Amino acid sequence: MTINPAFAPWLDPQAKPIIDFQSVTKNYGDFTAIDNIDLKIYPREFFALLGPSGCGKTTLMRMLAGFETATKGTILIDGQDMADVPAHKRAVNMMFQSYALFPHLSVADNIAFGLKRSDMPKSEIGGRVDEMLRLVQLGKFAKRKPHQLSGGQRQRVALARALAKGPKLLLLDEPLGALDKKLRHETQFELMDIQEKTGTTFVIVTHDQEEAMTVASRIAVMDHGRLAQVDTPDRVYEVPNSVYVADFIGDVNIIRGAVGSVDSDIADLKWSEGAAPIRALAGPDLKPGARAAFAVRPEKVGISQSEPTDMHNRVQGRVEDIAYLGNMSMYFVRLADGTLVKAQVANVRRISRRGITWDDQVWLSWTDTAGIILPD
Amino acid sequence: MRKLTWFNTVSLTLGFAFLYIPIVILVIYSFNKSKLVTVWGGFSPKWYGELLQNQAFLDAAKVTLQVGVVSSTLATVLGTMAAFVIVRGGRFYGRTLFSGMIYAPLVMPEVITGLSLLLLFIAIGMDRGVMTIVLAHATFSMCYVSVVVSSRLVSFDQSLEEAAQDLGCTPWDAFKSVTLPIIAPAVFSGWLLAFTLSLDDLVIASFTSGPASTTLPIKIFSSVRLGVSPEINALSTIMIALVTVGVVTASIVSKRAIAQQKRDEQMAEQ
Ligand SMILES: Nc1ncnc2c1ncn2[C@@H]1O[C@H](COP(=O)(O)OP(=O)(O)OP(=O)(O)O)[C@@H](O)[C@H]1O
Numbered sequence: 001m002t003i004n005p006a007f008a009p010w011l012d013p014q015a016k017p018i019i020d021f022q023s024v025t026k027n028y029g030d031f032t033a034i035d036n037i038d039l040k041i042y043p044r045e046f047f048a049l050l051g052p053s054g055c056g057k058t059t060l061m062r063m064l065a066g067f068e069t070a071t072k073g074t075i076l077i078d079g080q081d082m083a084d085v086p087a088h089k090r091a092v093n094m095m096f097q098s099y100a101l102f103p104h105l106s107v108a109d110n111i112a113f114g115l116k117r118s119d120m121p122k123s124e125i126g127g128r129v130d131e132m133l134r135l136v137q138l139g140k141f142a143k144r145k146p147h148q149l150s151g152g153q154r155q156r157v158a159l160a161r162a163l164a165k166g167p168k169l170l171l172l173d174e175p176l177g178a179l180d181k182k183l184r185h186e187t188q189f190e191l192m193d194i195q196e197k198t199g200t201t202f203v204i205v206t207h208d209q210e211e212a213m214t215v216a217s218r219i220a221v222m223d224h225g226r227l228a229q230v231d232t233p234d235r236v237y238e239v240p241n242s243v244y245v246a247d248f249i250g251d252v253n254i255i256r257g258a259v260g261s262v263d264s265d266i267a268d269l270k271w272s273e274g275a276a277p278i279r280a281l282a283g284p285d286l287k288p289g290a291r292a293a294f295a296v297r298p299e300k301v302g303i304s305q306s307e308p309t310d311m312h313n314r315v316q317g318r319v320e321d322i323a324y325l326g327n328m329s330m331y332f333v334r335l336a337d338g339t340l341v342k343a344q345v346a347n348v349r350r351i352s353r354r355g356i357t358w359d360d361q362v363w364l365s366w367t368d369t370a371g372i373i374l375p376d
Numbered sequence: 377m378r379k380l381t382w383f384n385t386v387s388l389t390l391g392f393a394f395l396y397i398p399i400v401i402l403v404i405y406s407f408n409k410s411k412l413v414t415v416w417g418g419f420s421p422k423w424y425g426e427l428l429q430n431q432a433f434l435d436a437a438k439v440t441l442q443v444g445v446v447s448s449t450l451a452t453v454l455g456t457m458a459a460f461v462i463v464r465g466g467r468f469y470g471r472t473l474f475s476g477m478i479y480a481p482l483v484m485p486e487v488i489t490g491l492s493l494l495l496l497f498i499a500i501g502m503d504r505g506v507m508t509i510v511l512a513h514a515t516f517s518m519c520y521v522s523v524v525v526s527s528r529l530v531s532f533d534q535s536l537e538e539a540a541q542d543l544g545c546t547p548w549d550a551f552k553s554v555t556l557p558i559i560a561p562a563v564f565s566g567w568l569l570a571f572t573l574s575l576d577d578l579v580i581a582s583f584t585s586g587p588a589s590t591t592l593p594i595k596i597f598s599s600v601r602l603g604v605s606p607e608i609n610a611l612s613t614i615m616i617a618l619v620t621v622g623v624v625t626a627s628i629v630s631k632r633a634i635a636q637q638k639r640d641e642q643m644a645e646q
């Protein structure tokens with residue numbers, strides 16, 4: 001997202017959050033769906049929730065919209081405790097994962113539904129509905145009933161309906177999942193545009209990491225009802241705080257071992273008998289001797305036929321497989337101890353790296369700051 | 377069209393004959409000129425004229441309609457509310473007992489229902505009349521309504537109500553503008569069922585009716601005991617005609633709705 005680099009209210013202790021979860025827990029019977037979460041989301045943020053299925057993303061949204069009450073803890077919106085505020089009194093609109101379109105109303109009436117119950121004058125409703133229809137490119141479908149639409153069209157109606165009232169806070173539960181790539185990119189762009197124009201705060205659930213990276217000001221990675229990491233997209237990607245996050249976001253190589261020395265922000269990992277320790281950024285809570293894992297992205301691993309003697313981190317292996325992905329190639333290299341490491345190389349020339357092929361002995365190398373050592 | 381085998385033709389004919397010959401005979405004899413029910417004396421619509429003169433029958437018809445409309449409306453409101461509690465109430469204390477008790481009147485012999493209601497009305501000192509029949513009918517037909525409505529509610533997607541509330545509806549407004557329109561066909565057929573049951577009922581009505589509130593079934597039944605008159609035939613024919621018109625209208629309306637939907641869907645595919 002091309003946000004103003006100064007936009008980082010989460011770093012400002014004076015900033016007032018629009019959403020404030022204070023030690024919130026949600027139980028269903030003896031199952032804990034949300035486990036003691038503390039989270040602040042600030043006005044004008046585009047906040048993405050990421051996590052595997054069943055980790056509690058929808059539950060978090062439903063608590064904000066007012067359909068679930070927290071078992072423990074407090075939820076504040078704009079500084080106001082939401083415990084006793086019913087859903088219809090919250091200045092929050094939600095787009096449902098299941099769309100929840102009204103089957104007895106036409107597309108236009110679905111979009112107008114919330115407007116008719118707001119203080120918008122009747123004469124302006126038609127214009128606003130048209131504007132929304134144009135936005136989601138459904139102008140021709142205004143008179144249809146939801147059952148006469150395709151899945152992607154329904155999703156866009158649900159999106160338009162949630163956007164129509166122009167709420168302060170918009171909750172989108174997988175808003176673009178059913179759209180094709182082109183339409184998805186257009187809609188992402190539209191959402192960012194809307195956000196820029198109206199200053200709405202967005203909380204969006206997505207399964208698409210690329211989407212989260214593109215649109216979000218911050219990303220929360222969830223794991224079994226807890227927040228594994230909340231950070232800006234680049235930091236979640238570059239400096240994950242746990243193996244779970246590193247593994248969940250993007251492609252990653254994991255090499256397991258034990259912590260050698262730790263020296264402020266650089267640490268050593270002993271990973272294989274007789275091999276030099278890996279030197280990399282030190283993650284949080286590393287103790288010498290403890291189990292740890294080194295995580296490095298494939299695009300940060302270099303591959304060469306001759307030994308790169310100038311690099312501290314270099315290992316030898318045999319090329320087991322090469323995947324040609326058009327704009328890049330992925331080399332799967334088996335190290336002596338059996339670990340498989342992926343190295344990704346951009347295909348800048350037409351047939352690049354012709355030199356390296358199956359079963360070749362190669363060297364892999366990376367800089368000291370390319371990867372990170374995390375507690376395992 | 378396929379031709380029927382002779383066996384199918386015979387069974388079809390026998391079946392229809394069995395069902396409809398009594399009715400056809402009744403209709404034919406309602407146009408009998410003779411006062412004797414079993415002897416054909418030539419065609420005449422005079423018994424229909426007589427019927428309109430017969431104040432007792434007209435009163436009974438009025439009572440029946442009043443009771444039917446009021447009791448089925450009451451039963452629809454109560455039955456729909458009960459259906460909501462059963463489907464939506466979650467697992468509150470005593471839920472199984474409650475839902476079991478709602479459905480018990482379905483299998484309860486009518487004589488017992490009638491008798492117990494009679495005893496209740498006597499115990500609380502309520503004079504028997506139109507009001508008591510209405511209450512009695514609403515009591516036993518609300519369980520039919522709640523069966524029909526709750527089977528629809530089970531498949532109703534509750535997130536629609538949440539979406540409505542999210543867009544600014546109070547829970548009651550959400551019910552009115554989203555839930556009710558969607559379950560309306562089930563509620564209407566529940567009402568129709570209750571209405572038919574009320575028109576039909578002889579046993580419970582005879583326990584709970586008073587001297588000034590005779591329903592048509594009671595009237596017909598008691599006059600038949602004094603001998604079948606051609607007037608009764610005429611009255612029955614009118615009821616048959618009404619029911620036929622109702623059923624045919626309902627089926628045409630629903631066929632039209634289906635056809636309209638098909639057209640819409642075809643349009644959507646273009
Ligand atoms: N009403 C409920 N009763 C009991 N358990 C529930 C209820 N709603 C959700 N859960 C459980 O809570 C957990 C979190 O559910 P939630 O819908 O928030 O997941 P999610 O992260 O949105 O998953 P997905 O990506 O598949 O949509 C799940 O394990 C789910 O089974």
Ligand SMILES: [Mg+2]
Nearest residue numbers: 057058097173
């Ligand atoms: Mg979900």
